[in-house]
Amino acid sequence: MPEVDKADRRPAIEAKNVSKVFQGAAQDRVTALDAVSVTIRENEFFTLLGPSGCGKTTLLRLIAGFDFPTEGEILLYGEDIAPLPPHKRPVNTVFQSYALFPHMTVGQNIGFGLEMLGKSKAETAARVDQMLKLVQMQELKNRRTSQISGGQQQRVALARALAPHPKVLLLDEPLSALDYKLRKEMQIELKRLQHETGITFIFVTQDQEEALTMSDRIAVMSRGKILQIGSPREIYDRPAERFVANFIGETNFLEGDTVSTQADRAMVRLPGGATVDAGLPQGLKPSGKVTVVVRPEHADIVKAGQPATLAGALSNIVYFGTDTHFHVALDTGGEFIVRHQNSRGNESAFAVGEKVGIAFEPDAAQVLRD
Amino acid sequence: MANAGNFSVRRLTGFTTIAIICFLSLYTPILTLVIFSFNAGTSIAIWEGFSWRWYERAWANEQVQEAALRSLQIASFAAIVATTFATMAAIATTRTRPFRGLTAIYAFVNTPLMVPEIVTAIALLIFFASIKVATGYTGLGYLLAAHTAFCIPFAYLPIRARLESMDLTLETAAADLYATPWRAFTRVTLPLLWPGIIGGLMLAFVISLDDVVITELVKSAGQETLPTYMLGQFRRVVTPEMNAISAVFLGISILIVTLFFFLTRKRN
Numbered sequence: 001m002p003e004v005d006k007a008d009r010r011p012a013i014e015a016k017n018v019s020k021v022f023q024g025a026a027q028d029r030v031t032a033l034d035a036v037s038v039t040i041r042e043n044e045f046f047t048l049l050g051p052s053g054c055g056k057t058t059l060l061r062l063i064a065g066f067d068f069p070t071e072g073e074i075l076l077y078g079e080d081i082a083p084l085p086p087h088k089r090p091v092n093t094v095f096q097s098y099a100l101f102p103h104m105t106v107g108q109n110i111g112f113g114l115e116m117l118g119k120s121k122a123e124t125a126a127r128v129d130q131m132l133k134l135v136q137m138q139e140l141k142n143r144r145t146s147q148i149s150g151g152q153q154q155r156v157a158l159a160r161a162l163a164p165h166p167k168v169l170l171l172d173e174p175l176s177a178l179d180y181k182l183r184k185e186m187q188i189e190l191k192r193l194q195h196e197t198g199i200t201f202i203f204v205t206q207d208q209e210e211a212l213t214m215s216d217r218i219a220v221m222s223r224g225k226i227l228q229i230g231s232p233r234e235i236y237d238r239p240a241e242r243f244v245a246n247f248i249g250e251t252n253f254l255e256g257d258t259v260s261t262q263a264d265r266a267m268v269r270l271p272g273g274a275t276v277d278a279g280l281p282q283g284l285k286p287s288g289k290v291t292v293v294v295r296p297e298h299a300d301i302v303k304a305g306q307p308a309t310l311a312g313a314l315s316n317i318v319y320f321g322t323d324t325h326f327h328v329a330l331d332t333g334g335e336f337i338v339r340h341q342n343s344r345g346n347e348s349a350f351a352v353g354e355k356v357g358i359a360f361e362p363d364a365a366q367v368l369r370d
Numbered sequence: 371m372a373n374a375g376n377f378s379v380r381r382l383t384g385f386t387t388i389a390i391i392c393f394l395s396l397y398t399p400i401l402t403l404v405i406f407s408f409n410a411g412t413s414i415a416i417w418e419g420f421s422w423r424w425y426e427r428a429w430a431n432e433q434v435q436e437a438a439l440r441s442l443q444i445a446s447f448a449a450i451v452a453t454t455f456a457t458m459a460a461i462a463t464t465r466t467r468p469f470r471g472l473t474a475i476y477a478f479v480n481t482p483l484m485v486p487e488i489v490t491a492i493a494l495l496i497f498f499a500s501i502k503v504a505t506g507y508t509g510l511g512y513l514l515a516a517h518t519a520f521c522i523p524f525a526y527l528p529i530r531a532r533l534e535s536m537d538l539t540l541e542t543a544a545a546d547l548y549a550t551p552w553r554a555f556t557r558v559t560l561p562l563l564w565p566g567i568i569g570g571l572m573l574a575f576v577i578s579l580d581d582v583v584i585t586e587l588v589k590s591a592g593q594e595t596l597p598t599y600m601l602g603q604f605r606r607v608v609t610p611e612m613n614a615i616s617a618v619f620l621g622i623s624i625l626i627v628t629l630f631f632f633l634t635r636k637r638n
Contacts, residue, residue: 065546085545086546091546099540099542103562112547113547116549164547164548
């Protein structure tokens with residue numbers, strides 16, 4: 001897996017205890033970032049994921065130099081860049097609004113950074129052609145940016161930011177303005193570009209699906225803090241916090257009691273008496289009451305009487321095309337959702353109101369930190 | 371329901387009549403003026419046939435030539451200098467973090483629009499008189515300074531409007547792409563600001579060209595501009611020559627204002 005390779009690479013960006021406080025009128029202090037530390041490795045596709053106002057864009061702007069941290073250091077390959085103005089940082093940005101220069105052609109936009117760096121005309125021209133080829137837009141070189149479509153503007157913005165060979169490319173929700181189909185295409189395109197250029201990408205989004213599809217690692221942010229950093233699989237399968245579990249995908253929450261703990265696992269007794277072997281977030285030694293999460297697709301629904309972890313009655317069956325959601329009212333109270341992948345010819349053998357059991361897949365349960 | 375959504379003032383009783391009366395009262399005198407500029411006779415009220423004679427006469431009139439030239443000189447100088455100051459003021463009031471006194475500066479730049487012109491004129495008259503006494507200088511400098519000063523707020527308005535409607539991210543993007551603040555300004559801000567600057571320039575030019583009150587009080591002997599010359603002529607015999615000069619003057623003003631309108635409209 002690429003994640004394994006990239007774990008050995010040297011750090012490209014290191015944020016150390018970075019805080020950003022916006023001082024508004026009189027008593028208005030907004031802490032946009034609260035002592036955030038994160039290391040982003042060379043050649044990594046790293047995503048900052050969180051709802052609007054979580055601080056992800058602020059962190060991006062601090063790395064770009066559009067804002068300066070109130071406290072903390074930002075290192076680029078070991079050098080503190082926090083005091084440098086944006087034009088002195090070998091870091092480029094793809095803006096949410098693209099911010100293409102309307103008075104220049106596509107080619108002039110792409111060449112702007114190289115021109116500012118004082119590259120020769122010949123070198124700039126060659127690089128512009130190379131970038132146009134990379135984003136498959138050779139024919140549009142002399143068009144005005146107002147004469148091309150949103151998807152094409154997106155590609156120009158990418159080419160313009162990549163042209164000066166930045167050490168790190170910052171992408172601020174670049175796909176949010178595109179329609180669904182184009183967004184899907186651009187996700188693959190971005191992944192390809194990152195692979196071909198070998199540049200470190202820091203990608204900001206509030207779309208969890210986008211983050212899971214594209215990233216090598218994801219940092220989930222909320223209220224100015226990073227809650228969890230991990231590969232998409234770790235974040236999805238092993239959420240450490242309630243917020244992470246809730247923000248990414250659908251989840252069932254269960255209250256349980258700790259029976260015993262080992263290094264990174266714990267035996268937890270669930271309501272109804274069954275005991276499950278659950279994963280633990282790093283460094284957590286739980287005791288007493290804990291919250292356990294189980295993803296809907298990591299459990300299956302079985303007929304009453306068969307071996308099961310939980311028991312209840314079917315309250316609703318919702319058909320989604322690719323899968324079916326079974327809503328089970330647990331005997332001990334609360335609701336549990338099971339997602340079952342559909343295939344042709346296996347029409348549901350269950351009926352609403354029927355008594356059923358819920359069987360967990362091995363390693364389905366994960367203890368939360370709260 | 372259906373009508374509530376598309377209320378139109380056009381459907382009100384008497385709207386058309388009122389509109390026509392308004393337009394007539396505004397433009398009939400001007401139209402009359404233009405028509406009589408082509409009068410073959412010497413009256414400005416009795417039509418005696420079509421002729422270009424008053425235009426020819428005005429064109430050959432040395433006093434008119436001199437006054438027109440002076441007007442153009444003053445207007446060009448005032449427009450260029452005022453627009454330069456206005457551009458700097460507009461950038462300072464839109465491209466900096468809000469600072470203490472910003473509102474005060476904004477008000478300060480715009481107050482000349484609200485001060486009655488005659489008050490400004492008298493103030494300048496007294497102020498310049500004391501300078502004249504102290505230095506003995508009686509050149510065109512007073513008029514140039516006065517025109518520049520009252521043109522600044524007019525030039526400022528379209529430039530500020532243009533700056534405010536510009537996407538700030540563009541300048542951020544330029545900085546991100548290694549442009550120093552100065553190069554970001556010359557390569558991105560300024561090219562996008564041009565329509566606003568041209569608009570400001572033309573507005574200031576027209577305002578300076580049309581000015582009577584301040585010029586009348588500030589000018590020294592022999593410094594007639596076209597409007598003050600015309601005003602002076604009306605105190606004597608009035609011939610259609612005045613109509614001809616007025617018509618040309620009107621034409622130039624309309625031309626510049628129309629250009630201004632299209633320049634500030636289209637580029638958005």
